[in-house]
Amino acid sequence: MSGLLETRRLTRQFGGLRAIGDLSLSVNRGEILGVIGPNGAGKTTLFNLLTGIYPPSSGEILFEGLPIAGLRPSEIARRGVARTFQNIRLFRQLTVLENVRIAYDSQIVCSPPDALLSTPHARLREKESINASMELLELFELGSLAENRAGDLSYGAQRRLEIVRALALDPKLLLLDEPAAGMNPSEAMQLTDFLRWVHGKFSLTIVLIEHHMQMVMALSDRIEVLDFGVRIAGGKPDEVKGNPRVIEAYLGTEGELP
């Protein structure tokens, strides 16, 4: 089986509202899966379920064949699921380097007594963590900003840093929630090339939520379409593009996708 992630009849209710209903999808190893749908379709809720922010009301989530629904977010992250947010969530008052090191260090937690006594073990770990984090930052042309506060970076650099931080977890699956939010078309196209490069370089599987249609169509191997928490269509970008149900969900009437 080449499925990395699979959901089975995944459902999440908020009071009377069904944010995700009976959703069964699978993500193949190595692919880029686009998830689109109008606002309120349940896309971000899906990410929140996958990362353990809240548990599903019913249904299953399998990651590498093992159930992860109900696990704590930190446990799911350690199994290799990383995520970025639509509204950037960097630790603004920490330095750029620290933002990356936190993610890197989560794999090799060093106890406070160990760290305090500066044992050789702790010092080795620290060096390792700084070197690995710097290497990642250099790769993304953020090396020279390592000692700056993350909150002081430009918008574009913050976006990149958020992705670097997610990569520092050494994830198998990367969930990107509207990475092109707030970008103009030419910036979005740059981001498209950038993500394609990241995908290959780190041999990732990516699930991408995005409103920027050109970008989703260009990047995705497959696309799933949600509306009101239910899957209404899915398939190759070209198939989805022409699907009347998709067009209707987006525009309410007959029309062309942008």
Place this chain on the structure above:
Amino acid sequence: MKYLAQQAINALQLGSIYALIALGYSMVYGVLTMINFAHGDVFMLGAFFCLLLIALVPVPFWLALIVVMAATALLGTLIERFAYRPLRKAPRVSAIITALGCGLVIQNTTLGISPYARPMPRLLENATYQFGGVTITMLQIVIIGVSLGLMLALDFLIRKTSFGMAMRAIASDRAMVSLLGIPANEIIAITFAIGAALGGAAGLLYGMAYPVVSASMGITVGWKAFVAAVIGGIGNMRGAVLGAFILGSVEVMTVAVLPSTYRDLISYSLLLLILVFKPYGLLGKPALHKA
């Protein structure tokens, strides 16, 4: 001049003890934006644990310090786990009441076991040293030295280690820390343990400096340290230390020139005055982002 130097040493001694306690308030506030009102009583228990320990086995000062810090650290994590964590998502008022309740339970349990104030036995020999006419006791050197040592260790831990990074990150976005694979609850528990251990150390040192130990000292001294943390900017560790030394100096100077009954009036007035001009405290900053 000699008189001033003498008073400065006294201020340093009082300030260091306030600082150790204030750090506990500030650390917990930093990660949970919650005031741990039971912290003063953990400080008080630090002194009582020491009394108990010495009554059981006569141990030297250093060992007593370690045991007391370990015991209060354990107590701190228990309070967090069983009193505060279940209420993490409850309304803020409930958490405040729980904290106050916790403090009162500790205080009254102690009062039940030991209704009267008790003298603290001497743990260090009574040596004094003269430096150009200024007298400094062994006790003062130990109190100031131990406090500064603990503060430097904490500063290192917070600024340089992955635990410290995680702690600072939790202060700004706890959910995000979990999503990076760090069990935030463990970091919070360790934060409580460290804060409580510093409070316990302060209790022991305070008991040695002003050798009457009573169940009410958590209120009288603990609240002052809380004031110090707020003056410095609660949530900011260096602020807590700064606030504590300011408060310690003001108190010592007040008592030097005015009757000692004015001491609290002056220190609390100072709190009000500072907050009027610096509502977030001297080094505090308004929170930019809370998730």
